[in-house]
Amino acid sequence: MSSLLKKIPSQARLNQAKELSAAVFGHTWNPACKRNGSKILRQELKGPQISKYYGVNEELPTFKDFKKWFPELKLVDPREEYRLKMVQDRKKRNKGAPKKKSE
Amino acid sequence: MPFRFPVKFDIPKHSFVNARVIRDQFKRLQYEEHEVTRNALKYIARNTELPSRVRLEAQLQLTSMPKYTAYNQIRDRCVASGNSKSLIRDFKLNRTAFRERARAGLIPGVKVASW
Numbered sequence: 638m639s640s641l642l643k644k645i646p647s648q649a650r651l652n653q654a655k656e657l658s659a660a661v662f663g664h665t666w667n668p669a670c671k672r673n674g675s676k677i678l679r680q681e682l683k684g685p686q687i688s689k690y691y692g693v694n695e696e697l698p699t700f701k702d703f704k705k706w707f708p709e710l711k712l713v714d715p716r717e718e719y720r721l722k723m724v725q726d727r728k729k730r731n732k733g734a735p736k737k738k739s740e
Numbered sequence: 741m742p743f744r745f746p747v748k749f750d751i752p753k754h755s756f757v758n759a760r761v762i763r764d765q766f767k768r769l770q771y772e773e774h775e776v777t778r779n780a781l782k783y784i785a786r787n788t789e790l791p792s793r794v795r796l797e798a799q800l801q802l803t804s805m806p807k808y809t810a811y812n813q814i815r816d817r818c819v820a821s822g823n824s825k826s827l828i829r830d831f832k833l834n835r836t837a838f839r840e841r842a843r844a845g846l847i848p849g850v851k852v853a854s855w
Contacts, residue, residue, distance in 0.1 A: 671788050671789060672786060672787070672788045673787050673788065673789050674782070674783040674784070674785075674786040674787035674788075676786075677779055677782050677783045677786060678779070678783055680779070682775055682776070682779075683775070683811075684771055684772030684773075684775040685772065687768050687771060687772060687814065688768045688769050688771075688772040690765075690768060690816065690819075690832070691752035691754070691755040691761065691764075691765055691768075691819060692752055692753070692754035692755050692819070693754075694750050694752065694753045694754070696754070697754060699753050699754070
């Protein structure tokens with residue numbers, strides 16, 4: 638007498654169904670978990686983010702730009718002034734940069 | 741003075757600049773430029789469904805690319821001092837640069853902990 642309950646389909650048959658389902662719904666079917674490199678293609682490009690690390694030059698004007706745009710204002714960068722003063726002070730104490738070698 | 745890099749590029753204006761920062765910036769720009777090529781080669785090399793000859797060829801091409809186009813050559817540096825050691829990533833600052841700024845109250849939301 639045959640049972641009312643159907644037999645469970647074989648593993649191969651189940652896999653076939655799964656493959657078909659993946660094809661229909663656009664999923665990937667990779668039962669053996671083979672490395673197919675899709676991981677690399679899926680990644681977002683990180684170049685644009687990385688090249689911005691030290692700031693984007695065009696984003697903001699610098700002090701030098703302002704000096705160039707408004708020469709009549711005679712702007713002085715206090716940080717640059719301080720640096721030059723330090724250079725002079727060091728020179729006075731004979732701690733400056735060495736002289737260029739002459740031929 | 742000659743420009744001592746294989747490709748001409750803009751030197752960062754809004755950050756502390758020294759030779760090492762410039763070198764790092766160069767690598768960053770090169771990485772950005774070659775990223776797609778590198779990824780394509782990497783994809784071929786890593787794909788086990790392709791013939792091994794092709795994969796080997798791709799791997800060789802990848803290794804023959806200049807080293808400055810590789811991601812692992814890039815090192816984050818302090819934007820205030822150019823230092824690369826004890827960098828606090830969230831602020832892009834070296835620990836001393838961070839401390840000075842934090843104590844001067846220049847970093848919003850940062851204050852000395854005390855309890």
